[in-house]
Amino acid sequence: MKLRYNSEIISGSVFLVAAVVLWLLIPSQINTLETSEINAQTVPRIVIGGMGIFSFCLLLQGLFTLPKHEVVVTRAALTSDKFRKELRSIVYAVIFLAYLVAITFAGFLISTILLTVAILIFYGARRWYYYAIPLAMVGIVYIIFKMLLRVSLP
Amino acid sequence: MDLFFAGLDTLLQWQNFLIIPIGLALGIVVGAIPGLTSDLGIILCIPLTYGMDPTMAILMLLAIYCGGTYGGSITAILINTPGTSANAATLFDGYPMAKKGEAYKALSMALFASTVGGLISAASLLFLAPQIAKITLLFGPAEYLALAVFGLSVIASVSNKSIFKGLIGACIGIFISTIGMDNISGTTRFVFGKINLMSGINLIIALIGLFAISEIMMKSQYNPRTDRKIVDAGSITKSKITREEYKRCRKPIGIGSLTGVIIGATPGTGGGLAAFIAYNQVKTTSKHPETFGEGEIEGVAASESANNGACGSTLIPMLTLGVPGDGATAILMGAFMIHGMVPGPMLFRDQGNILYAIMIGLFVVNVFMYLIGSVFTKFYAHITRIPYEILACIVLTFCIAGAYSTSNSLYDVYIIIVVGILAYFLRRMDFQLVPILLGIVLGPLAEMNFRRALILSDGSLSIFITRPISLGFLLVAVGSVLLFAWRNHRSKAKALSEAR
Amino acid sequence: MKSSMKRLFTVLLALALLISVTACGAKPAANESTAGDSEKPADGFPEKQVTIIMPWSLGGGPDTIARQIASYGEKYLGVPVIVENKTGGAGTIAMAAALQAADDGYSMIVANGPLFSLTPSFQNVNYSIDDITPLIGMREVEFVVLSNPGKSGIGTLDQLKEYAASGKTIKYATTGGPGNDSYTMISVLFKRLGLQAEAVPYDGGQDAINALAGGHVDIAIGSPPVYRDYVKSGELACLGTFIPDGIEVDGIGRIPSFKEQGIDAEFIGMDYFAVRSTVDDAKKKVLTEFIQKVYADPEFQKFMAEMGMKAWDGTEDEILQKIDAQSTAMEDYITLLK
Numbered sequence: 001m002k003l004r005y006n007s008e009i010i011s012g013s014v015f016l017v018a019a020v021v022l023w024l025l026i027p028s029q030i031n032t033l034e035t036s037e038i039n040a041q042t043v044p045r046i047v048i049g050g051m052g053i054f055s056f057c058l059l060l061q062g063l064f065t066l067p068k069h070e071v072v073v074t075r076a077a078l079t080s081d082k083f084r085k086e087l088r089s090i091v092y093a094v095i096f097l098a099y100l101v102a103i104t105f106a107g108f109l110i111s112t113i114l115l116t117v118a119i120l121i122f123y124g125a126r127r128w129y130y131y132a133i134p135l136a137m138v139g140i141v142y143i144i145f146k147m148l149l150r151v152s153l154p
Numbered sequence: 155m156d157l158f159f160a161g162l163d164t165l166l167q168w169q170n171f172l173i174i175p176i177g178l179a180l181g182i183v184v185g186a187i188p189g190l191t192s193d194l195g196i197i198l199c200i201p202l203t204y205g206m207d208p209t210m211a212i213l214m215l216l217a218i219y220c221g222g223t224y225g226g227s228i229t230a231i232l233i234n235t236p237g238t239s240a241n242a243a244t245l246f247d248g249y250p251m252a253k254k255g256e257a258y259k260a261l262s263m264a265l266f267a268s269t270v271g272g273l274i275s276a277a278s279l280l281f282l283a284p285q286i287a288k289i290t291l292l293f294g295p296a297e298y299l300a301l302a303v304f305g306l307s308v309i310a311s312v313s314n315k316s317i318f319k320g321l322i323g324a325c326i327g328i329f330i331s332t333i334g335m336d337n338i339s340g341t342t343r344f345v346f347g348k349i350n351l352m353s354g355i356n357l358i359i360a361l362i363g364l365f366a367i368s369e370i371m372m373k374s375q376y377n378p379r380t381d382r383k384i385v386d387a388g389s390i391t392k393s394k395i396t397r398e399e400y401k402r403c404r405k406p407i408g409i410g411s412l413t414g415v416i417i418g419a420t421p422g423t424g425g426g427l428a429a430f431i432a433y434n435q436v437k438t439t440s441k442h443p444e445t446f447g448e449g450e451i452e453g454v455a456a457s458e459s460a461n462n463g464a465c466g467s468t469l470i471p472m473l474t475l476g477v478p479g480d481g482a483t484a485i486l487m488g489a490f491m492i493h494g495m496v497p498g499p500m501l502f503r504d505q506g507n508i509l510y511a512i513m514i515g516l517f518v519v520n521v522f523m524y525l526i527g528s529v530f531t532k533f534y535a536h537i538t539r540i541p542y543e544i545l546a547c548i549v550l551t552f553c554i555a556g557a558y559s560t561s562n563s564l565y566d567v568y569i570i571i572v573v574g575i576l577a578y579f580l581r582r583m584d585f586q587l588v589p590i591l592l593g594i595v596l597g598p599l600a601e602m603n604f605r606r607a608l609i610l611s612d613g614s615l616s617i618f619i620t621r622p623i624s625l626g627f628l629l630v631a632v633g634s635v636l637l638f639a640w641r642n643h644r645s646k647a648k649a650l651s652e653a654r
Numbered sequence: 655m656k657s658s659m660k661r662l663f664t665v666l667l668a669l670a671l672l673i674s675v676t677a678c679g680a681k682p683a684a685n686e687s688t689a690g691d692s693e694k695p696a697d698g699f700p701e702k703q704v705t706i707i708m709p710w711s712l713g714g715g716p717d718t719i720a721r722q723i724a725s726y727g728e729k730y731l732g733v734p735v736i737v738e739n740k741t742g743g744a745g746t747i748a749m750a751a752a753l754q755a756a757d758d759g760y761s762m763i764v765a766n767g768p769l770f771s772l773t774p775s776f777q778n779v780n781y782s783i784d785d786i787t788p789l790i791g792m793r794e795v796e797f798v799v800l801s802n803p804g805k806s807g808i809g810t811l812d813q814l815k816e817y818a819a820s821g822k823t824i825k826y827a828t829t830g831g832p833g834n835d836s837y838t839m840i841s842v843l844f845k846r847l848g849l850q851a852e853a854v855p856y857d858g859g860q861d862a863i864n865a866l867a868g869g870h871v872d873i874a875i876g877s878p879p880v881y882r883d884y885v886k887s888g889e890l891a892c893l894g895t896f897i898p899d900g901i902e903v904d905g906i907g908r909i910p911s912f913k914e915q916g917i918d919a920e921f922i923g924m925d926y927f928a929v930r931s932t933v934d935d936a937k938k939k940v941l942t943e944f945i946q947k948v949y950a951d952p953e954f955q956k957f958m959a960e961m962g963m964k965a966w967d968g969t970e971d972e973i974l975q976k977i978d979a980q981s982t983a984m985e986d987y988i989t990l991l992k
Contacts, residue, residue, distance in 0.1 A: 029345070039339060125378070492718065496962075
């Protein structure tokens with residue numbers, strides 16, 4: 001399978017869809033009692049409409065005027081360096097999302113320590129002080145916020 | 155004149171000269187940490203000032219404010235994340251300079267420009283406050299809308315790669331700013347039944363997500379073994395600002411400071427907008443606009459002189475009219491009231507000597523800022539030597555704790571991470587984040603005043619062009635977009651003919 | 655030599671910072687021990703810091719008073735009291751936060767009448783008056799309607815009517831949108847007068863007054879201390895107040911009520927302290943007594959007098975009665991506006 005794409009095509013179509021969805025949501029999300037022509041819906045309509053128009057332009061630009069990358073989807077491409085790099089950023093995003101689950105249940109201290117360790121392992125840190133410094137910072141931040149700023153972190 | 159000397163007399167106490175450096179140091183530290191702002195610094199220190207006399211208390215808080223506005227540039231330059239929203243324009247050239255190994259130079263210029271901007275602003279407060287206050291009252295809804303449009307016109311020059319991407323960014327930003335309770339109609343917008351979304355998405359939360367988290371995500375493909383550059387300690391502070399560069403930055407600092415003073419004096423705007431407008435003006439009028447964005451020292455000078463240039467003049471509408479110019483001054487106003495001074499037209503008459511002490515004290519604050527800043531700068535410049543994996547963890551910890559503390563809610567932590575991941579994908583698609591930020595900052599200003607103006611004019615759009623100040627801003631906005639488009643076109647045509 | 659001087663300076667600076675930081679950390683602790691001997695009630699409440707949840711923005715009237723009261727926490731309650739602003743949603747966000755907080759007495763909230771009498775008609779709220787117990791009043795809000803004679807030529811109610819009779823639509827600034835008390839009251843006023851008028855919502859009282867001072871609107875609504883100085887200097891004129899008996903303002907004189915001028919539009923706004931209704935009665939008493947002690951403090955009274963404000967020590971029953979009366983009145987007003 002062959003794919004021809006550029007960032008304009010991808011982002012243009014994503015935002016075109018987003019704009020259409022948001023546009024359709026306006027009546028249910030903004031119930032205004034105002035009867036005037038200019039009301040709470042006006043500006044959201046302008047910006048969502050604008051988003052739709054501009055992303056359509058971007059899509060056209062991407063389809064017809066700008067150079068495209070070509071990717072042939074094969075088994076080899078899935079093990080290529082480029083694909084691996086992309087995978088790394090997805091793993092990173094997953095670590096963040098897992099952190100959100102952790103902080104909800106385990107609180108700031110434990111989950112942030114886990115996050116720090118996860119990131120350091122992700123980068124392949126070996127030396128002990130690479131772990132010690134950021135972990136100490138988590139503790140210090142926790143204490144500073146609790147004692148001085150009187151913010152009790154969860 | 156009597157009041158001036160009475161004020162000087164009130165100011166010249168040793169306690170004041172002790173408290174100012176403490177306030178500044180605190181301000182620089184909180185300003186430099188992403189997620190902590192000078193607003194928070196001021197709020198936390200208000201209880202400490204209960205026992206102080208008013209002059210000392212207000213000077214300490216002002217020192218935090220000025221220090222914080224300068225301090226935010228440190229993170230903008232070093233880790234591509236503005237410490238406060240006022241420093242977002244410093245990203246354009248500050249971070250590229252740091253990447254070129256000129257972090258120390260960029261930091262020094264940020265400090266120098268901030269100090270000059272601060273001093274000019276202090277002078278405007280001392281000598282021109284009543285006159286500027288009169289002009290401020292002339293600003294009605296139409297003028298505010300025009301000012302917001304002027305601010306949004308900056309998008310044209312910052313999204314030179316693709317204007318459509320810039321415009322989509324601005325739409326996203328304005329859309330984000332409409333989430334929550336609409337003050338004019340009292341209805342909620344896009345809250346999906348979530349009570350936490352009713353107060354909207356906090357600017358500082360959006361800032362952390364957009365810049366800090368996405369920046370950390372951008373480095374996910376960084377490989378410590380191959381990408382790490384070892385920089386030795388000696389070379390960090392080697393690149394100093396040359397005499398020629400100081401000379402070159404005269405114009406940007408001048409434009410920046412003046413823009414800062416004018417925008418700062420307009421309530422509801424603040425240093426961030428001033429910095430963008432100043433940066434844009436300097437870039438469009440420069441003989442070499444193509445170097446901006448690639449680590450041009452004039453860019454750092456323009457934006458940093460503008461945001462600190464706003465620091466003094468935001469106090470003008472607050473002191474004379476009782477309208478705070480931005481978030482931090484709103485909190486300062488609360489502090490004034492706690493100390494028995496009600497900002498408003500009578501304040502100068504009733505408490506003149508304290509006010510003069512404070513206004514003269516602002517000069518002292520800026521001078522101290524330069525002294526303390528030069529010491530800090532040396533230390534901060536070495537941050538670039540910390541291995542990235544360690545730095546990322548530390549920055550993340552601060553971001554998460556800072557986000558949580560803005561309203562004591564985990565919700566904000568969810569938002570920074572989700573916004574950060576989305577912003578990362580936008581960046582990978584070659585989107586600029588600054589138009590989004592401009593949309594978030596200017597969206598409410600534009601929308602509220604657009605609607606107010608149309609209520610006042612009974613729905614007629616002519617209100618925006620029949621009022622001179624409003625017309626002026628709109629013309630400058632259109633002019634600067636056209637000038638930029640023309641230049642862009644010419645440089646492209648030139649490149650094309652050269653290629654042939 | 656030069657570098658060693660710099661190093662010395664840095665060390666001194668760090669030291670100063672450290673001292674300032676430890677000083678603020680240590681202060682509450684020191685005060686706690688001194689206050690502990692005399693003030694702590696029998697059951698040991700309170701043992702830690704008390705939070706006041708504030709629905710309105712920093713620097714406004716209620717916020718200023720609450721912060722001033724909070725500064726007496728260590729003196730009269732033996733623990734620090736802090737104010738936390740949770741603004742937005744016309745106060746409903748703060749209400750939600752207060753009801754989510756534990757009912758251990760360590761969270762108080764500042765509330766007003768319209769949260770119960772007005773807001774529910776405009777928003778779906780998830781609280782009712784039974785969820786909270788008012789402890790003690792904070793202030794009564796005296797809304798005044800103002801004009802700018804220098805810009806619009808309106809200085810009295812009659813001139814206002816003339817202005818409208820000449821075919822112009824009156825534009826009036828309010829401190830918030832529909833569902834806000836000032837918006838409702840001034841709109842009722844124009845309905846009762848039968849004048850053609852349109853509201854221009856601004857963000858808060860000071861904003862509205864400045865729009866009037868700048869001549870951008872014809873009429874604005876204000877509450878103390880915001881408008882006082884402008885009226886004193888003669889720049890703005892008072893047309894009347896919604897307080898049925900009229901009010902006496904230092905330096906301005908008597909402001910007549912609209913009721914006295916034959917218009918049926920009356921409203922006494924109020925802010926008060928409350929806790930969740932499930933909090934222990936003994937704890938409620940401790941908190942109420944704390945605020946009463948602050949109200950009795952001469953320093954506090956001096957502060958309030960300088961600000962041109964008065965603390966209002968209304969009791970629980972008084973407050974509940976007022977909310978009840980207000981709810982009935984508001985029903986009429988809301989039908990009138992719709």
